Amino acid sequence: MAPYDLDQMKARMVLRPLDLSLDKVGDEAQPPALTVSEGQKYPIEERLDIVTKNSVYPVIIGQDVLSRIGMYMVDLLHYEPSRHNVLILTDEKVAPYYVSPVEESLQKAGFRFLTVVRPAGEQEKRLAAVEEIISHMIRYGLDRSGVLLALGGGVIGDLGGFIAATYMRGIDFIQIPTTVLAHDSSVGGKVAVNHPLGKNMIGAFYPPRAVFYDMLTFRTLPSREICAGYAELIKHALISGERFYTELIRSREVLLRLCDQRVEEADWPILTHLLSRGIAVKKAVVERDERETSGEREALNIGHTVAHALELTLGYGTLLHGEAVAIGLVVETELALRLGLADASFLAQLETDLTSLRLPTKVPPDVTTEALVQAMLADKKNRHASIHFALLRAPGRVLRVGLAPDDVRTLLEK
Ligand SMILES: NC(=O)c1ccc[n+]([C@@H]2O[C@H](COP(=O)([O-])OP(=O)(O)OC[C@H]3O[C@@H](n4cnc5c(N)ncnc54)[C@H](O)[C@@H]3O)[C@@H](O)[C@H]2O)c1
Ligand SMILES: [Zn+2]
Known part of the structure; x- marks a missing residue:
């Protein structure tokens, strides 16, 4: 050498x-628990609102969120079930566990929907998949008032978001993340597919209408996927500063318990807190520089x-x-x-x-x-x-x- x-x-x-001076991000009190219909509250939920020049959307974090998606769509996002058809996009590993609760909640709220199940994995983030999924959407008759629900990890979120951004020049989409890693990918509005010559080369900035994050989906996530998801949480802690980073590393036992799939021993309040804090860091960065124009968003890289x-x-x-x-x-x-x-x-x-x-x-x-x-x-x-x-x-x-x-x-x- x-x-x-x-x-x-x-x-x-x-x-x-x-x-970026993000050391205190995530410390501030959360907005109050959601009040949906009169007098009805969901006390276990944490909520953050992402507010940028181009968009405002809620991130709801909690347990059993999936079974309330239909209700949230009506009460929180004001969709009318008779006017908005829904496409549920998911993958073959997520579908057996989580399609039913989502479908049931949509049914209960009165929505018409089509579910499209794709192969799992990063290889699915490609243009050929976009075209195939869009064929289903056209045949189903999904029009511009349609809503795409991306139910899965970052792959389904990125792919579904890209389709929503381009189908009929843009339809609404909702992120329903089911992996630890997707606390990152579901927030911030970057959507993309890969090209054989470069990762995420074909994409857009296209924020979702909402992010509904159900922690209980981690119960079925393989160990390797859970640990991999922690890498993005560590990234958020490192960007934030010493306090969050130290707190995260001190919580190692809690994090490893989930990796070991000792689900009955999972410390959900701490996990929820750490992930909310990670999302709060992403929120702070995205709110300053949503489209990577000032350069601050590059800290996330x-x-x-x-x-x-x-x-x-x-x-x-x-x-x-x-x-x-x-x-x-x-x-x-x-x-x-x-x-x-x-x-x-x-x-x-x-x-x-x-x-x-x-x-x-x-x-x-x-x-x-x-x-x-x-x-x-x-x-x-x-x-x-x-x-x-x-x-x-x-x-x-x-x-x-x-x-x-x-x-x-x-x-x-x-
Ligand atoms: N848009 C962004 O800002 C952003 C940020 C970070 C990462 N990403 C992208 O996210 C992708 C990675 O996301 P990922 O790690 O979530 O991968 P993934 O979507 O491939 O999910 C990981 C695996 O776990 C399975 N799975 C998902 N949820 C499950 C559950 N609850 N139970 C059982 N199995 C489940 C999936 O089928 C898959 O096999 C990459 O493509 C990356 O580029 C995007
Ligand atoms: Zn990443």
Whole structure:
């Protein structure tokens, strides 16, 4: 490995701090419990409202939310069952558990609906699937007043949202996340499908009308998926700052209990609190920079330049998205360390914490540096032939950094 000149590299790099000061986000009192019809309350629900220039939508977090979807659609979102047909989009692993309660609640509220069940997995996030699903929608006669319910993880959410954004130039959609990871993907309005040459390359900013998050769906989520979902929660904590990060890592036992599928011992209040706090961080960032125009939203991309490159290099679905993010967080912090932007003790702590939550931290041995760099060059964040990263200096301190591809190669090989 040839020696490299760090000062020259630094002179070439474009650097901008993203000091978002989110340390206290999620501390403030939640809005009061929902009052739907007269005098009726749902005390177990937590609610956050996402308010941006282009949209306002509620995120309802609780237990047994699925069986109230129809009622929420009428009482909270003011849909008229006789005027709005519904398409439930879900996948083959989610359907056996959760389609029935959603269908029953729609039936009870008087909605007409069609359920479309797709294969599970990242490979489904592609244009061919969009066309097939739209064929069902046209045959069913879903018109512009139709509402798409995306019932599943981030794949169904991203795919369903993309379809809603484009079908007849846009119909309403509602996110009904069923994975830990989807606390992230269901909020913020980014929807997309992949292209063989790049992850999320075909997409839109298209906010949902609401997010209905039922924690009880985690009871059937495989261990590996639960741990992978924690990677995005760790990301939110790291963006927020030391307090949330420390709180999250201290709750490790609670998090691992869910991973071990010891459902009867699950601490739902703590899990709900941590996920709400993660969503509150996403809300704060999205409300400042919904369409990634000021650059603040790029803070949400920590770990993701490397994560997306890994997913592309290994083939979509080989690593779970959250696993790729965990590796990305470590590799990108190594880059920050080599650039003199982060310190070794933070990197070591991060690796220990991710490992303790059973997340991978090393690039698989069959992935070469060259392959990673080539894949990074396809990233959407890049400008003017440099590769862009949101790098962590420490919890709460994110830097946007643009590096020449040769410098990235050199740093990765170091
Ligand atoms: N739009 C955004 O802002 C954003 C943010 C983060 C991630 N993402 C995207 O999200 C996707 C990953 O989402 P994911 O991790 O939720 O993956 P996923 O949707 O593939 O779900 C994971 C797996 O678990 C199964 N599953 C889902 N819920 C279940 C349940 N309750 N019980 C049993 N099985 C269940 C699914 O069928 C799938 O096999 C990636 O495509 C990523 O790019 C998008
Ligand atoms: Zn992600």
